[in-house]
Amino acid sequence: MSRTVYMDYAATTYVKPEVLSEMMPYFTEKYGNPSSFYSLSRETKKAIDVSRERVSKALKCEINEVFFTGGGSEADNWAIKGIAFANRKKGNHIITTKIEHHAILHACEYLETQGFDVTYLEVDSEGVINLEDFKNAITDKTILVSIMFANNEIGTIQPIKEIGEICSQNKVLFHTDGVQAIGNIEIDVKAMHIDLLSLSAHKFYGPKGIGALYIKRGVKIDNLIHGGGQERARRAGTENIPGIVGLGKAIELAVSDIEEKNKRLSSLRDKLVEGLLNIPYSKLNGPKDSKRLPGNANICFKFIEGESILLSLDFEGVCASSGSACTSGSLDPSHVLLAIGLPHEIAHGSLRLTLGESTTLEDVEYVIQVLPPIIKRLRDMSPLWEDFLKGEKK
Template sequence: MKNVYMDYSATTYVKPEVLEEMMPYFTEKFGNPSSFYGISRITKMAIDEARERVAKALNCGMDEVYFTGGGSEADNWAIKGIASAHKNKGNHIITTKIEHHAVLHTCMYLEKNGYDVTYLDVNDEGFINLEDLKNAITDKTILVSIMFANNEIGTIQPIKEIGEICKERNVYFHTDAVQAVGNVPVDVKEMNIDMLSLAGHKIYGPKGIGVLYIKKGIKIDNLIHGGAQEKSRRAGTENIAGIVGLGKAIELACDNLDEHMKNMTYLRDKLIDGLLKVPYTKLNGPRGDERLPGNSNICFRFIEGESILLSLDFEGICASSGSACTSGSLDPSHVLLAIGLPHEIAHGSLRLTLGAGSTVEDVDYVLDTVPPIIERLRNMSPLWDDFLKKGEK
């Protein structure tokens, strides 16, 4: 039995080059960067180097990069920080119905505390309508938060156009780019992005470290208080090894981006085309360049996604039915419901996401393994039996 990992959207492994750079900061280079002696200066310099690497990757200034405890913290900081700092201007925030829960739950929290949130609809491929965005902005709107690329169905939003609209209307624009950075080109200046969230563990770096890019001059309140770290904006002794690892990981990702995109797109399309040969299946999200290079999400009618996952696990294949952050939920994906799928079809979703360790042999193994699993599960399904008896198409 092969062991095939196809859940790179959930997390990635740490690349050997990344781990190698991290290791000294667990042992001999352990000084607190806020101290004044030699070993502390070493760690301070390491943080500065990582910050420079992130700034180069995003095309921003070093003084616009703030290290966080991960993507969720960065999302929370961006949204709550702007809401608090600009409550005198307005209390209206705009987002979408397919955001990661780090954004959705933060917005719901703010709704309970007097803020008004508009959740934009998406079409059947997961794209927002730019006219809907324009019409939703009012004189009370202080922030638009729309994810760069969806973690479940791979839809890449028209970020540059969204940024232009926000700039014209004098509204801050934040994007959750956790899935995008390292997988597609990202340029905060060209795309008119005011704030951007990313996470180390999605780009072959360590877990527990992220970044919030904040455009210079933006007024934003702190989320965490208690110290002068990160230019007095994010208190807490720095996760030096994590920061170093993220810096190396993002450098490697950007240096190899074109080749990575080419390889992932080829494997993705081979995987999708093969899975769609199974009868009564549906691709969720768009085809082509508007989809993340390594993302596939397929619905198999008449069966449950959880049963597919258990069967795949038995065959050595790691996959998911949606976001890793909601894997314990029995409810169908909010993303699939938002693109118009009925509950009974949304329940049969399978997300297979590719990464640096993926091979043609892995894809072939999955394509050989999935069809008999689907056939077996359908033969045990009352829904499939009813379908056959009714002779529906």
């Protein structure tokens, strides 16, 4: 292994030095419980307030509409289950999509066992919902729509503002999983008619194990975690002060200069995609235009499996994935790739490369150099490739 090239930023990012620097005192010096009354505790309470304000500025919402959680999955579960149980007298219908993160899909599946009806919207070949189909799916029993802002596997950015407007017109609450969007897309929850938004710090150079849920003022939602009166009696449990401080600093940095960062990442991504599509029988999954996250490249290589590609890339020092890190133990092909119409045998050969702030042109060129011989070697060992070649010769 000659070098290490990290191309799995959609799975997690490193913690930026300036983020860690702000966190450190809250591990050792400023360790007071913010629910206590002495000065040491007032310091940590103030730190929470500062971070809450930073998140509110990033989302363009009110400070008291931000609630800290243990991560993105908790925020998703709170939004889905909390809204469903708090509003079940109004209706029992929820709308989502087939390409959501499993934190959404599994929460919805659970609610189906509790008497709720869930519509899972189809998407087109680029992973985008049809707005007319969405409108037609809304009924007088619909209480919640949950559609992710940007997909974690193929990078598709949904028409969030239009979705929000339709929800607002129909008086239906709108939640979006914004985990992959923070730092990549300018977000204004008020202008976009978003009622709830989930986020997770480790996706934008903050620490793991800390997230947040934006809840629009006046939205009726049940608690997910019961106990103490933390987070204004909405989310019990002693606050993770270092994590909250890190999230606040990280989101402040993430939303600065988004346009300039996206320009650089898009350029690197396009070069990467162009180089890898020179490999025979390869295919880009997801949108080819501005509807795609700037650092996302998801490509299928026919006749081989993604896991074999990952092991070979790891040997060359390249960190990548074949889909969501949360389902990396599964042998099933990506539900996202199946939803956009790929057959099982092709979906199995997917590779997700996601770029970030430390990605360089040299990194991109290195992957373009090492991947083609890997694909050739794996195909030479593949019975699927052998059968294909025999068919070509007939």
